[in-house]
Amino acid sequence: MIGLIQRVSHxxxxxxxxxxxxxxxxxxLLLGVEQQDNEQSVEKLLHxxxxxxxxxxxxxxxxxxxxxxxxELLVVSQFTLAADTKKGMxxxxxxxxxxxxxxALYEAFVAQAKASGLNVATGRFGADMQVSLCNxxxxxFQLQV
Numbered sequence: 476m477i478g479l480i481q482r483v484s485h486x487x488x489x490x491x492x493x494x495x496x497x498x499x500x501x502x503x504l505l506l507g508v509e510q511q512d513n514e515q516s517v518e519k520l521l522h523x524x525x526x527x528x529x530x531x532x533x534x535x536x537x538x539x540x541x542x543x544x545x546x547e548l549l550v551v552s553q554f555t556l557a558a559d560t561k562k563g564m565x566x567x568x569x570x571x572x573x574x575x576x577x578x579a580l581y582e583a584f585v586a587q588a589k590a591s592g593l594n595v596a597t598g599r600f601g602a603d604m605q606v607s608l609c610n611x612x613x614x615x616f617q618l619q620v
Contacts, residue, residue, distance in 0.1 A: 476516040476580070477507035477556040478618040482529050486549050486608035488598040495604075496596035501546030502529075503608050506584060507556025508577040509570050517584045519620040524548070525593060529614055537614075541593070548588060551598035551606055552581050574601065 480502050487497035504524055530539040530546070541548060554577060558566035572580065578600050588595045598604045 476512045476520045478520050479505040482611045482614035484609045484611045489605045490599050490602045498547035498549045498596050503549045505553035508572040508580045509557045547594045549596045552600045
């Protein structure tokens with residue numbers, strides 16, 4: 476499971492002209508699911524995303540997590556994160572999960588994030604989405620579990 480996280484001051488997802496998810500300060504998570512991923516992958520990535528210290532403390536150090544600042548989380552499915560780009564001029568998606576597996580694990584991630592007390596917004600799985608954000612920093616990390 477791959478998570479590309481961006482520290483944002485705000486972010487939103489629009490589908491067919493309608494805003495389907497929006498957050499203020501927090502993390503935009505682009506979530507990629509690979510074939511070998513499972514419920515344990517969901518738990519590990521959720522723990523890492525919610526506790527990764529990327530927000531600044533009173534001394535200007537990245538020492539606070541999403542939980543520490545009581546920030547919001549916007550989860551957007553992003554199958555292209557599972558692309559193999561090592562060879563040629565076209566990405567291969569052979570390691571990506573099937574749409575059914577990816578959707579199930581995406582939904583499990585969102586459900587667990589909400590159950591853990593996080594304020595969660597989402598995109599729409601499989602939709603053509605327009606994502607806009609204000610990357611604060613910029614701060615971006617790729618997390619893999």
